[in-house]
Amino acid sequence: MSVDPNVLAALSEALESLNRDPQRPVPSSVIAALAPLAREGTNLKIDLEASRQIGAPLVTLGYSVPESDLFAPLTPRQRDVAALLVCGQSNKEIARNLSISPATVKDHVHAILKHLNLPSRAAVIAAARSPEKS
Incomplete structure (x- = not known):
C-alpha cells in the first residue's frame, strides 16, 4: 500500500508529539492530516516503546473488511x-x-x-x- 507523503508527515509529527509529551494529546491539526487513513475497519497503532527500541517509528496500519x-x-x-x-x-x-x-x-x-x-x-x-x- 502506498501512503500519501502528507499522511507520512502527519504520522511523523504525531510520533514526535507523543515522544515529547506522551500525556499531552496529539494536536488536532495532526489528527486532521491523518484523516485520509481513517475509514471503517481501519486500525492505526503507534507503538512508542517499540519505536524507542528499534530507533525508528513503528506504525502499523491495518484494514479489516467483511x-x-x-x-x-x-x-x-x-x-x-x-x-x-x-x-x-x-x-x-x-x-x-x-x-x-x-x-x-x-x-x-x-x-x-x-x-x-x-x-x-x-x-x-x-x-x-x-x-x-x-
Whole structure:
C-alpha cells in the first residue's frame, strides 16, 4: 500500500508529539492530516516503546473488511477462486474443484490480487480471516 507523503508527515509529527509529551494529546491539526487513513475497519497503532527500541517509528496500519465486502470487486468466478484460496487450497486443488485449468486459476489469482490491492495469497487469507471483521 502506498501512503500519501502528507499522511507520512502527519504520522511523523504525531510520533514526535507523543515522544515529547506522551500525556499531552496529539494536536488536532495532526489528527486532521491523518484523516485520509481513517475509514471503517481501519486500525492505526503507534507503538512508542517499540519505536524507542528499534530507533525508528513503528506504525502499523491495518484494514479489516467483511469477506462479502472484501470480495465485492471480484467477478463471480474470481469469488469462487478466492473462497477456495482462503480455505488454503493450492492452485491445483482449486482447478480440480472448479473444473478449470491450473493456468486459469493462476490468472484468477493474479486478478484477485490486483483487484483487492493485496500483495500475496497470504494477504488475501489474512484479510478474509481477520477477527476484526464486522
